[in-house]
Amino acid sequence: MSARILDGKATAATIKAELTQRVAKLKEQGHTTGLGTILVGEDPGSKWYVGGKHKDCAQVGIESIRVDLPEDTTQDELLAQVRQLNENPDCTGYIVQLPLPKHIDQDVILEAMDPAKDADGLHPMNLGRLVANVNRPMTSPLPCTPLGCVELLERHGIELAGKHVLVVGRGVTIGRPVGLLLTRREINATVTLAHTGTTNLPELLARADVIIAAAGVPHIIKPQDVKAGAIVLDVGVSRVDGKVTGDVDPAVAEVASWISPNPGGVGPMTRAMLLNNVVEAAERNAANAVKTSN
Numbered sequence: 184m185s186a187r188i189l190d191g192k193a194t195a196a197t198i199k200a201e202l203t204q205r206v207a208k209l210k211e212q213g214h215t216t217g218l219g220t221i222l223v224g225e226d227p228g229s230k231w232y233v234g235g236k237h238k239d240c241a242q243v244g245i246e247s248i249r250v251d252l253p254e255d256t257t258q259d260e261l262l263a264q265v266r267q268l269n270e271n272p273d274c275t276g277y278i279v280q281l282p283l284p285k286h287i288d289q290d291v292i293l294e295a296m297d298p299a300k301d302a303d304g305l306h307p308m309n310l311g312r313l314v315a316n317v318n319r320p321m322t323s324p325l326p327c328t329p330l331g332c333v334e335l336l337e338r339h340g341i342e343l344a345g346k347h348v349l350v351v352g353r354g355v356t357i358g359r360p361v362g363l364l365l366t367r368r369e370i371n372a373t374v375t376l377a378h379t380g381t382t383n384l385p386e387l388l389a390r391a392d393v394i395i396a397a398a399g400v401p402h403i404i405k406p407q408d409v410k411a412g413a414i415v416l417d418v419g420v421s422r423v424d425g426k427v428t429g430d431v432d433p434a435v436a437e438v439a440s441w442i443s444p445n446p447g448g449v450g451p452m453t454r455a456m457l458l459n460n461v462v463e464a465a466e467r468n469a470a471n472a473v474k475t476s477n
């Protein structure tokens with residue numbers, strides 16, 4: 184048996200086509216949609232990601248504002264840039280590319296962002312809203328990678344209600360928030376969160392209906408670890424000999440029913456969901472403008 188492919192690249196292209204329409208509609212109504220990025224330092228991987236986000240914006244008609252700062256930027260200088268984007272009316276949403284240099288406190292920067300412009304969904308206010316809201320529709324930005332995982336499964340017709348999902352990895356961008364999203368009432372999955380302190384990972388892996396591998400350890404998930412017919416999302420990104428390498432051994436495709444490739448799976452979906460967050464923020468602004476003018 185060979186698993187079917189959760190094609191993130193193709194799905195992201197479909198989503199981008201839909202977003203293009205929504206951006207055009209906003210434009211007709213006189214609203215511009217703009218994404219800002221702040222990059223600190225010279226890391227080639229981070230530069231490549233940021234460059235990709237600007238290309239994505241150009242494709243869907245979103246304006247983009249790029250702020251690149253030197254590695255030795257102080258925390259106060261970065262805060263000043265954050266405040267500028269908070270005030271800039273052409274910037275509908277923005278991200279501060281992570282990780283930041285060690286001399287800058289990431290939490291201080293994230294907390295200084297306007298939560299309404301937080302395109303990554305990582306501001307503590309927005310993470311808190313995700314914790315607090317179980318039933319009601321979410322009206323605040325959600326973290327892009329968890330959203331990308333959910334959207335990738337939904338658009339392949341995969342139902343998550345009642346399924347046992349094992350998340351491997353407890354990072355703030357995916358591991359911790361994805362469980363909050365999957366246990367919302369409208370999705371109704373059951374979630375286990377495993378991490379480096381977990382003592383029975385083999386047992387948990389063997390039982391899982393869905394595995395979300397987000398540990399950032401190359402090929403830690405092996406075919407013998409996985410239940411026959413499991414659905415496997417490969418989220419981890421490492422570089423081995425310069426090549427993008429996921430957390431999932433490609434041989435897992437012989438055992439799983441569905442698998443997301445890496446590259447070509449969750450990565451492109453993360454980028455599409457960033458655009459989605461910016462467009463949703465612009466749509467909320469447009470709706471609020473109508474309310475206040477009435």
Ligand SMILES: Nc1nc(=O)c2c([nH]1)NC[C@@H]1CN(c3ccc(C(=O)N[C@@H](CCC(=O)O)C(=O)O)cc3)C=[N+]21
Nearest residue numbers: 278279280281282303327427446447448450451453454
């Ligand atoms: N504030 C912030 N927001 C982020 O969303 C954020 C971040 N910081 N820091 C770094 C991580 C990583 N990340 C990826 C996005 C897209 C791909 C992606 O599209 N990858 C392609 C190509 C991979 C390649 O060839 O290098 C793929 O999977 O097919 C991967 C990784 C976003 N991140």
